[in-house]
Amino acid sequence: MNKIRHIYKLLLDRYGPQKWWPTTLKKDIHPTYHGQKLNNKARFEIAVGAILTQNTSWKNVEKAIIELNRKNLLSAEKIKKANQKILAKTIKSAGYYNQKAERLKILADFFSKNKFEDLMKKDAAELREIFLKIKGVGPETCDSIILYALEKPIFVVDAYTKRMCGHLKLCKKDASYREIQDLFMKNLKQDTKMFSEYHALIVEHAKHCYSRNPYSDRLLKQSL
């Protein structure tokens, strides 16, 4: 059986559905998103979260998003108008707050000029070209926005994914982002929901098995 598909089954069986993107869908934090189709506010918030979580634990990001909400700053128009230093202070808990405040400003500017309805008419490859031109948006942030905010099928590769694939010898240790992305996308059905789950499951699994060297991944090593 195909290893990539096999790993997905094993992880799903072990951890259950993750229902990513997290937090924004939790009822207690954002009632309007719970169990509903994403609205534009939710999509924007996911993009903001994708920036804020760069090399940062989600817990710290969650606090920052709650603060943005509390100060009524969670929209493209509001962030565009906001004082950058105040914005930085608001997202302090997410770390790199000066850089990220600038990146949020740029992102807000982008989304005020490019409406979700229009962006969603494009396919993942077109969107990728567009987002990668934005300063502060690299491959992972770009693909996270495309997959989770715009719901187009593209596989998100992060440090955990690379670590896991290297450890399981599914790719070379110095494999590029695109190589690893291709590895998954060429072995899977192009399905947004499944790609969303799979990436989330890798993160969950990696938190257990790939946080500290030497890695021990009994679940997957035994089964491959």
Add this chain to the structure above:
DNA sequence: CGCCAGGGCCTCA
């Protein structure tokens, strides 16, 4: 106390 977290930019070969 040190290490690391769901990266990306800039600089310099």
Add this chain to the structure above:
DNA sequence: TGAGGCCATGGC
């Protein structure tokens, strides 16, 4: 292209 420095808080 790729390696290394830099950005920074909070949890453990």
